Amino acid sequence: YTALSTKLNTMIDKDLISPKSALVFVDDGSKDNTWNVLDSLIKCPPPPRAVLGIALRLSANKGHQNALLAGLEYASKRCDCAISIDCDLQDDINVLDSFIQKFRDGAQIVYGVRKRRRSDSVFKKYSALGFYKLMHLMGVKIIYNHADYRLLSRHAIESLMEFKEVNLFLRGIVPLLGYKSDVVYYDRLSRELGKSKYPLRKMLSFAWNGITSFSIMPLRLVSALGFVFFMLSLGIGGYALYIKLFTDNALWGWASTLIPLSFFSGIQLLSLGIIGEYIGKIYSESKHRPRYFIQEIRESKKEM
Incomplete structure (x- = not known):
């Protein structure tokens, strides 16, 4: 919250984004203390306080992709564009300026793409690279080394909401929108705090869902x-x-x-x-x- 608020305030000072810009946090029905932390941040936000803070709490755990979609749908009703990012700060927030600049230049979709995978374990690195190659071999249009760090214009989000499937794989759906797109390259950072809630079992399930949702x-x-x-x-x-x-x-x-x-x-x-x-x-x-x-x-x- 503090890191993103500081960054957005800097962008407001540069006249890159509107002073009405906001941070939208999505709690995917967590069982820990996440909602209480968010509730406290929203009620008594720490400095800097110029950025509007919003927290959404889903009624139950619906999975990463559904939680992401819920935040985008909510944001689309009050923004020109929205940038999705995980809360572990591994995606470099310093390239947010580049996202906005690409949007101002006419891109409706801007993909955050990793330059390299230095922070990954050997297994995760080569299994991820193998997954992208397999998806390409199966004819799935997917952006290489892109996860869910991306900018979507309001129009793109509204079009995304037209996809009604339950088995969501946004990395495969977003390229299907067909709008003008661009890429921002960045280095993925080390995790600031906590441990990943995405074990091998979930990663394999996510990969299989992507394959079977977009290829016969x-x-x-x-x-x-x-x-x-x-x-x-x-x-x-x-x-x-x-x-x-x-x-x-x-x-x-x-x-x-x-x-x-x-x-x-x-x-x-x-x-x-x-x-x-x-x-x-x-x-x-x-x-x-x-x-x-x-x-x-x-x-x-x-x-x-």
């Missing part, structure tokens, strides 16, 4: 595997028939029986799992349930 390539791979193994089974069947009819070596061992059986059974189960994942998404989307509910809103009194 896994289903096509299932079809291709089915054809390949069908041809393979014909070959094995022909070979078995040849052994039976033209040789005296018709006795088959356990290995030659169980290995193909286990292998093909595993492929069948994997294929059914992928198909089931898509069916599950269809089931979720068909319900048309609301993505989130805002339980409380706090807004500070702005000092001029």
Whole structure:
């Protein structure tokens, strides 16, 4: 709050943004002390106090993407553009000026893109790079090394809200808007305080959701595997028939029986799992349930 307030006040002094600019915090139904901290900040904001502070509290934990969308939807009703950023201060706030300048130059969407991944572990670095390459191979239009640090104009946010899917993957949806876009490069910083609430399990789930929400390539791979193994089974069947009819070596061992059986059974189960994942998404989307509910809103009194 202090870091962003200071930065926005500096930008106001430079006449980059309006004095009516605000900070909107979204509490995604947390179970810790987050809302009490936000409530205190909004009621008695520490210096500097020139920036309006707003806090939204969702009724339940709806996931990072839904929380982000809730903040954007709320901000779109009272802004010309909005910049989304995580609260851990790992995204460099010093490039906010560049975001605004790109917007003033006509960009409706400005993506924050990391220059390099020095702060990541070896596993996270190469798994992330592999994910982006995989998404490109599957035909998904996604910005390389971009997460959710971006600027969206009000018009872009309103267009974004037209997408009604429940399984949100904003990194894939935003490029589909098609508006004029630009890029701001920055170095990702070390985390100031606390620990990440995004463990490996959630990262893998997020990646799988992105793949299955924007590409039918896994289903096509299932079809291709089915054809390949069908041809393979014909070959094995022909070979078995040849052994039976033209040789005296018709006795088959356990290995030659169980290995193909286990292998093909595993492929069948994997294929059914992928198909089931898509069916599950269809089931979720068909319900048309609301993505989130805002339980409380706090807004500070702005000092001029």
